[in-house]
Amino acid sequence: xxxxxxxxxxxxxxxxxQLGRMLLSETQKLxxxxxxxxxxxEAPCAQICNEFHQGDLLDFETVxxxxxxxxxxTIEIENVNIDALxxxxxxxxxxxxxxxxxxxxxxxxxxxLFYTDNQIPTADFSRYTSLEELKHxxxxxxxxxxxxxxxxxxxxxxxxxxxxxxxEDLEQLPNVECISEKLIPFKNELAVIVxxxxxxxxxxxxxxxxxxxxxxxxxxxxxCPARIEDAIADKARNVALKVADSFDFIGLLAVExxxxxxxxxxxxxxxxxxxxxxxxxxxxxxxSQFEQHLxxxxxxxxxxxxxxxxxxxxxxxxxxxxxxxxxxxxxxxxLKIDGVTPHIYGxxxxxxxxxxxxxTIVHKDVAKAREIAQQVKETIKVISK
Amino acid sequence: xxxxxxxxxxxxxxxxxQLGRMLLSETQKLxxxxxxxxxxxEAPCAQICNEFHQGDLLDFETVxxxxxxxxxxTIEIENVNIDALxxxxxxxxxxxxxxxxxxxxxxxxxxxLFYTDNQIPTADFSRYTSLEELKHxxxxxxxxxxxxxxxxxxxxxxxxxxxxxxxEDLEQLPNVECISEKLIPFKNELAVIVxxxxxxxxxxxxxxxxxxxxxxxxxxxxxCPARIEDAIADKARNVALKVADSFDFIGLLAVExxxxxxxxxxxxxxxxxxxxxxxxxxxxxxxSQFEQHLxxxxxxxxxxxxxxxxxxxxxxxxxxxxxxxxxxxxxxxxLKIDGVTPHIYGxxxxxxxxxxxxxTIVHKDVAKAREIAQQVKETIKVISK
Numbered sequence: 001x002x003x004x005x006x007x008x009x010x011x012x013x014x015x016x017x018q019l020g021r022m023l024l025s026e027t028q029k030l031x032x033x034x035x036x037x038x039x040x041x042e043a044p045c046a047q048i049c050n051e052f053h054q055g056d057l058l059d060f061e062t063v064x065x066x067x068x069x070x071x072x073x074t075i076e077i078e079n080v081n082i083d084a085l086x087x088x089x090x091x092x093x094x095x096x097x098x099x100x101x102x103x104x105x106x107x108x109x110x111x112x113l114f115y116t117d118n119q120i121p122t123a124d125f126s127r128y129t130s131l132e133e134l135k136h137x138x139x140x141x142x143x144x145x146x147x148x149x150x151x152x153x154x155x156x157x158x159x160x161x162x163x164x165x166x167x168e169d170l171e172q173l174p175n176v177e178c179i180s181e182k183l184i185p186f187k188n189e190l191a192v193i194v195x196x197x198x199x200x201x202x203x204x205x206x207x208x209x210x211x212x213x214x215x216x217x218x219x220x221x222x223x224c225p226a227r228i229e230d231a232i233a234d235k236a237r238n239v240a241l242k243v244a245d246s247f248d249f250i251g252l253l254a255v256e257x258x259x260x261x262x263x264x265x266x267x268x269x270x271x272x273x274x275x276x277x278x279x280x281x282x283x284x285x286x287x288s289q290f291e292q293h294l295x296x297x298x299x300x301x302x303x304x305x306x307x308x309x310x311x312x313x314x315x316x317x318x319x320x321x322x323x324x325x326x327x328x329x330x331x332x333x334x335l336k337i338d339g340v341t342p343h344i345y346g347x348x349x350x351x352x353x354x355x356x357x358x359x360t361i362v363h364k365d366v367a368k369a370r371e372i373a374q375q376v377k378e379t380i381k382v383i384s385k
Numbered sequence: 386x387x388x389x390x391x392x393x394x395x396x397x398x399x400x401x402x403q404l405g406r407m408l409l410s411e412t413q414k415l416x417x418x419x420x421x422x423x424x425x426x427e428a429p430c431a432q433i434c435n436e437f438h439q440g441d442l443l444d445f446e447t448v449x450x451x452x453x454x455x456x457x458x459t460i461e462i463e464n465v466n467i468d469a470l471x472x473x474x475x476x477x478x479x480x481x482x483x484x485x486x487x488x489x490x491x492x493x494x495x496x497x498l499f500y501t502d503n504q505i506p507t508a509d510f511s512r513y514t515s516l517e518e519l520k521h522x523x524x525x526x527x528x529x530x531x532x533x534x535x536x537x538x539x540x541x542x543x544x545x546x547x548x549x550x551x552x553e554d555l556e557q558l559p560n561v562e563c564i565s566e567k568l569i570p571f572k573n574e575l576a577v578i579v580x581x582x583x584x585x586x587x588x589x590x591x592x593x594x595x596x597x598x599x600x601x602x603x604x605x606x607x608x609c610p611a612r613i614e615d616a617i618a619d620k621a622r623n624v625a626l627k628v629a630d631s632f633d634f635i636g637l638l639a640v641e642x643x644x645x646x647x648x649x650x651x652x653x654x655x656x657x658x659x660x661x662x663x664x665x666x667x668x669x670x671x672x673s674q675f676e677q678h679l680x681x682x683x684x685x686x687x688x689x690x691x692x693x694x695x696x697x698x699x700x701x702x703x704x705x706x707x708x709x710x711x712x713x714x715x716x717x718x719x720l721k722i723d724g725v726t727p728h729i730y731g732x733x734x735x736x737x738x739x740x741x742x743x744x745t746i747v748h749k750d751v752a753k754a755r756e757i758a759q760q761v762k763e764t765i766k767v768i769s770k
Contacts, residue, residue: 304723
């Protein structure tokens with residue numbers, strides 16, 4: 001077996017944000033030499049990895065040359081230059097997740113086609129190369145209002161997604177390649193993280209539930225385990241597994257799903273990496289998603305995905321009206337509460353809605369954890385000095 | 386309140402070994418800028434802290450100048466230049482643990498005097514400025530064989546401790562300041578970590594048990610919780626608390642104790658820092674000892690010291706007959722077992738008995754964890770290429 005630990009082996013990571021930073025905590029634990037590429041010298045990983053390179057993740061030459069420096073390449077963000085990855089792979093570099101899967105996932109249009117091609121349940125959709133084409137379909141009544149609009153590329157965290165209820169809404173959209181999706185009333189938004197290694201060993205984490213703010217339509221809490229029936233949870237895990245198997249995926253795949261009013265499970269979208277919906281695992285699981293990511297890409301045995309305790313995650317986002325050097329107001333008050341762990345991502349500047357960190361709450365009882373999570377959310381504020 | 390997180394605040398740490406490395410995992414989680422001083426450019430912390438300085442921890446000027454660069458100073462090893470710390474403290478630098486406590490603890494002779502001065506139960510002892518003085522006491526029959534000899538300074542991990550059973554044993558000892566201690570037959574060796582912050586908030590971790598190899602007289606397993614009666618555990622926690630309170634300690638204090646044949650608790654020695662006996666806490670506790678160390682020295686509220694699960698730690702030490710570039714043989718076999726987490730300290734060279742890492746085993750049932758720990762110990766080998 002190859003020796004990854006305290007050895008000459010170099011792991012390359014495209015992207016040096018908070019996901020990379022939490023991954024570094026695991027590469028440090030196992031002493032895996034880690035080299036990071038990110039566009040910003042201020043990236044959360046820059047100071048604490050073994051070797052940092054600054055450069056554009058979408059630039060062919062930059063990604064290609066970076067790949068030449070490492071023994072195995074992975075990502076912490078999917079918006080990277082895939083052509084460079086294809087060339088590196090053809091020259092023998094191991095890259096996980098596989099470039100072909102990243103290419104499909106990068107575009108929401110090709111993701112949706114992949115689901116229908118593989119009989120994976122998903123909401124009905126159409127694709128358009130431009131806004132004009134979409135408007136044409138609306139005026140033709142080929143699609144009817146309301147519907148969900150999604151930018152084909154570069155959407156994240158609800159960015160690049162809009163509900164179009166009127167012709168005025170349509171006018172606000174950018175002129176980019178996009179899809180329209182049937183608006184599905186759903187009871188719950190769920191997610192399952194699947195880990196799969198090169199040997200095909202596969203494990204799923206428990207189903208988590210994204211609880212939305214009743215008015216703001218923003219995820220407030222990620223709750224593990226989801227407060228749903230076992231039969232629904234089994235169905236969601238099986239759908240997630242089917243997605244991962246259809247890709248013959250290697251790495252971590254986060255599968256976001258809707259539980260519809262009539263208890264269907266529909267795949268919303270996937271992320272080919274560690275995911276916000278799995279942050280609870282650092283404190284609550286036997287194996288954190290970040291350790292599991294390493295295990296899967298290095299073809300090591302996968303770790304136990306069960307939970308030690310119920311876990312809830314609250315995102316720490318910049319408060320409205322605050323831009324500048326960050327202060328975590330009242331953090332000492334949440335540190336007083338048992339089972340509460342803040343994670344600060346190392347971004348010096350806050351701005352409204354910027355993801356600055358998260359807080360995990362663990363407790364034996366998920367209902368009690370949910371109460372504490374609310375208390376945490378109402379207490380800590382991410383403001384500027 | 387002072388802002389420590391993503392701020393200009395600089396935490397200084399004297400020592401950059403594995404304890405520092407595990408502390409960095411927590412300073413990274415909270416984005417606390419951390420500056421490390423260590424004699425070796427190859428120290429486990431060197432590459433992954435925010436700022437690394439190379440220098441001798443026992444040199445006055447080096448430690449003093451380092452202290453001038455930081456806002457608060459702590460240690461990960463107690464063998465540092467205390468005169469420099471005294472001067473820095475007198476000039477207003479916050480240093481935790483306090484230099485006066487480090488001075489007492491640095492010498493086993495002054496540690497023992499401290500226990501007797503504060504009515505803390507400990508084995509009877511005598512102190513000697515040299516080996517000649519000790520030999521004189523033996524020939525005078527002021528002390529009788531067998532007894533325990535301890536070097537007053539720079540002992541660690543059983544180093545600097547010998548049982549003297551014969552006059553020949555006496556001849557093998559180095560000529561240094563030392564103590565002799567009554568040889569106490571004991572049932573168990575126990576340890577309790579106490580955390581205390583500047584406000585005087587105090588918490589104790591559960592009692593752990595050091596299980597020794599039946600022949601080799603070496604700690605094989607650290608087991609939490611200790612498999613002892615509740616009344617004994619309460620007594621041990623109370624003794625540990627009394628030690629910390631007597632020091633008016635700030636930081637983490639690891640108190641090692643003997644449970645004698647007649648169920649007395651005697652303090653063996655203390656370490657003014659995170660400790661090998663608390664490594665299990667990373668996976669098993671609500672708050673790891675490393676996070677707790679930060680909370681205590683920064684005068685933050687202390688975290689919950691309860692365990693999520695039973696935890697057992699196995700040290701990974703270099704195998705006999707192996708010196709050179711390290712390989713962790715069969716690590717993939719232990720990764721197959723649920724609840725098993727290896728920690729690799731990042732030392733490139735192994736040599737016999739060098740501490741290279743540890744493995745934590747967590748399980749709901751401590752007896753089952755103990756079985757798995759044995760399996761782990763019998764499987765993984767730290768060898769050279």
